[in-house]
Amino acid sequence: MNSMAATPSNLMPEHDFFALEGTIDAQSEPFFRDLPARVRHPQVRFDFSRAGRINSMGIALLLRCFKDIRQARETEILLEGLSPTNSMLFKMTGVFLLAKPVPAGGNGREGAQ
Amino acid sequence: MLKPMVAVLYRDANDAKLWEEALKGVPGLLPITVEQNVTLSLARLRRAGGSLRLVILSARLYPGHCPDLAARVRAVCPGSELLLVSSSEEPPPALTPLLADRVRHLAFNPPHQARRDREYLPEVVSRLIHRRPWEICSCLREGTTIHSFPLRSSEEKEALIGALEALLAGEGEEYQTLRQKGALLADELLENALYDAPRAPDGSRLFRKGEKRLLLPQERIVLSFGFDGETLALELSDSWGSLEPEVVLEHLARNQEGDPIAGDAGGRGLFIIWRFLDHFHLNVQPGLETVVGGHLQLSSGRDPEVPRGFHITELN
Numbered sequence: 001m002n003s004m005a006a007t008p009s010n011l012m013p014e015h016d017f018f019a020l021e022g023t024i025d026a027q028s029e030p031f032f033r034d035l036p037a038r039v040r041h042p043q044v045r046f047d048f049s050r051a052g053r054i055n056s057m058g059i060a061l062l063l064r065c066f067k068d069i070r071q072a073r074e075t076e077i078l079l080e081g082l083s084p085t086n087s088m089l090f091k092m093t094g095v096f097l098l099a100k101p102v103p104a105g106g107n108g109r110e111g112a113q
Numbered sequence: 114m115l116k117p118m119v120a121v122l123y124r125d126a127n128d129a130k131l132w133e134e135a136l137k138g139v140p141g142l143l144p145i146t147v148e149q150n151v152t153l154s155l156a157r158l159r160r161a162g163g164s165l166r167l168v169i170l171s172a173r174l175y176p177g178h179c180p181d182l183a184a185r186v187r188a189v190c191p192g193s194e195l196l197l198v199s200s201s202e203e204p205p206p207a208l209t210p211l212l213a214d215r216v217r218h219l220a221f222n223p224p225h226q227a228r229r230d231r232e233y234l235p236e237v238v239s240r241l242i243h244r245r246p247w248e249i250c251s252c253l254r255e256g257t258t259i260h261s262f263p264l265r266s267s268e269e270k271e272a273l274i275g276a277l278e279a280l281l282a283g284e285g286e287e288y289q290t291l292r293q294k295g296a297l298l299a300d301e302l303l304e305n306a307l308y309d310a311p312r313a314p315d316g317s318r319l320f321r322k323g324e325k326r327l328l329l330p331q332e333r334i335v336l337s338f339g340f341d342g343e344t345l346a347l348e349l350s351d352s353w354g355s356l357e358p359e360v361v362l363e364h365l366a367r368n369q370e371g372d373p374i375a376g377d378a379g380g381r382g383l384f385i386i387w388r389f390l391d392h393f394h395l396n397v398q399p400g401l402e403t404v405v406g407g408h409l410q411l412s413s414g415r416d417p418e419v420p421r422g423f424h425i426t427e428l429n
Contacts, residue, residue: 025300026323053274053293055300056382057322063374084286085293092388092418093381094373 015043020051024058032061036068042075049081049104059093066098080104116164117143118242120190121198122154122182124173131200132171135222135234151179159189166192166242172199176210183214194241196220198234205420208366217358217425233392237424246426247394249348252408254341264334266327267307273336274299277347280340283411291411294389295345299336301382302349302405306334309382310353310403337406347390348406356403358425361395365423393423 016039054062069075077099082090090096118141123129129146136142143161147154158168168186175182175197183195196218199206211219220237240247249259260280262273274296281292307326311319320326328334333352338345364380365387383405387393390407397403 029323053296053300055297055304056385057304059381059385060377063377067374083293084290085297088389088416088418089297089385093368093385097374 015041015045017045017047019047019049022050023052024054024061026057028058028061032065035065036072039069039072039075042073043078044069044075045078045080045102046099047081047104048079048083048086051081051086054086054089056093059089059095062095063093063098066095070098076100078102117141117161118164119143119167119169119238120145120158120161120165120193121169121171122147122158122174122186123171124148124178128171128173132198132222135198136169136238138235139238147174147179151182151185155185155189158186162190162193165190166194166244167196167238168193169196169198169238170216172197172203172206176206176214180210183210183216187214194218194244196237196241198222199420201420208362208369212359212362212366215359217362217427218423220422221420240424246396246404246428247406247424249337249339249346249406252344252346252392253339254344257339257341259337259339259346261335261337264303264306264328264336267325270300270303270307273303277336277338280338281345287411291345291409294409295338295347298347298386298389298409299338299349301386302347303334303336305356305382305386305405306349306351306353306403310351310355312353312355343411344408345411346406346408348404350402350404352402354397354399354401354403356395356397356405357399358395358397358427361425387421387423390421393421395423395425396428397426398428 018035066077069077079090079099079101081104082101087101119139120143121132121136123132123144123146125146125148129144145154145157158165168190170182170186186195195216197206197211197216198220201221206219218237218241220234222234236251250257260276262276264273277295277299278292281288281295304322308318308320308322311332313319331352335350337348361383364383367379368381368384386405389409391409393407395403395405
């Protein structure tokens with residue numbers, strides 16, 4: 001991870017929102033390890049529109065993070081802003097079995113730092 | 114009369130017709146339509162056995178219809194390499210039987226064949242007959258520059274990926290996708306060489322994923338790539354030669370056929386490389402060198418969900 005920020009939104013209180021930024025790889029481990037504890041609502045949205053490359057280690061972290069979120073409670077995970085390459089990657093590695101791709105919400109986003 | 118160097122086993126006449134065009138021009142080809150009589154077909158193979166360098170098996174026969182076919186062919190033609198061919202319009206063959214039978218070459222016949230795809234199968238056959246390993250320049254137009262970068266430390270990884278992206282500097286969605294795929298492939302290739310390849314004598318990893326490290330004094334990692342305006346070819350060589358063909362096949366099979374969310378099957382990086390390349394090649398000289406690479410097209414737009422072939426070659 002070169003740089004990554006996640007901004008939980010307070011504009012749409014019915015769900016949590018994280019905008020991801022930068023490369024997602026082995027360096028992102030602490031960030032994704034701590035993220036599930038920050039989820040408060042039954043729906044969580046992740047915005048990947050400013051995320052860069054996601055390698056196999058990044059995929060492993062995302063899978064573990066999403067599993068942890070879903071295990072804690074019946075949380076729906078939505079993914080927006082995916083590039084075609086990251087969509088292909090998520091489809092072939094099973095990420096879409098845990099989280100659903102959706103069009104960008106258009107609100108609730110405060111922007112990544 | 115030319116002694117057959119290549120035999121191909123089809124399930125029936127329809128199957129043979131499917132491959133007629135793709136294998137046209139392969140010299141010394143012995144076509145055998147198995148129908149219901151595997152024993153008779155194997156007897157024909159045995160008679161030609163001495164000259165055969167390659168036996169091609171149709172996926173309509175193996176592994177589904179005749180699960181023991183690869184083992185029986187090996188028994189009558191022990192010196193021949195095996196190549197499994199499958200139509201990309203049919204369900205891909207299960208990989209686990211290939212692992213058990215050491216079938217290390219799988220090729221698909223694309224439904225809409227571009228010129229280079231039409232050339233693909235005869236080129237693969239020629240390489241297997243002559244025991245010639247894949248080379249990065251083989252899929253690029255003649256005269257294309259190959260850029261090679263020896264690595265000195267893990268911290269050079271991003272600069273090398275940047276150099277690859279800079280080479281693919283065109284505009285538009287196709288170029289953007291090719292840059293993203295190329296960057297991901299380079300990342301996975303480098304990660305494999307930096308953290309998976311280096312092994313202690315007991316097989317344990319020497320380095321932890323993501324840790325910063327310098328290359329060891331005798332260690333060599335070289336990333337090479339070239340782009341001819343249509344095809345991007347990449348190759349990563351390391352001086353460990355620690356990637357075993359069966360382990361690679363096992364990784365591909367587990368990631369393709371296993372439950373991705375049940376647990377980490379291992380080898381996800383290799384699986385991604387395989388699926389993102391149009392053609393995947395691995396050459397291993399045990400204890401000396403591993404070369405992983407392949408190519409992808411600017412305009413192919415092939416979904417990674419579409420099955421891919423592989424060529425895993427152990428060089429002695």
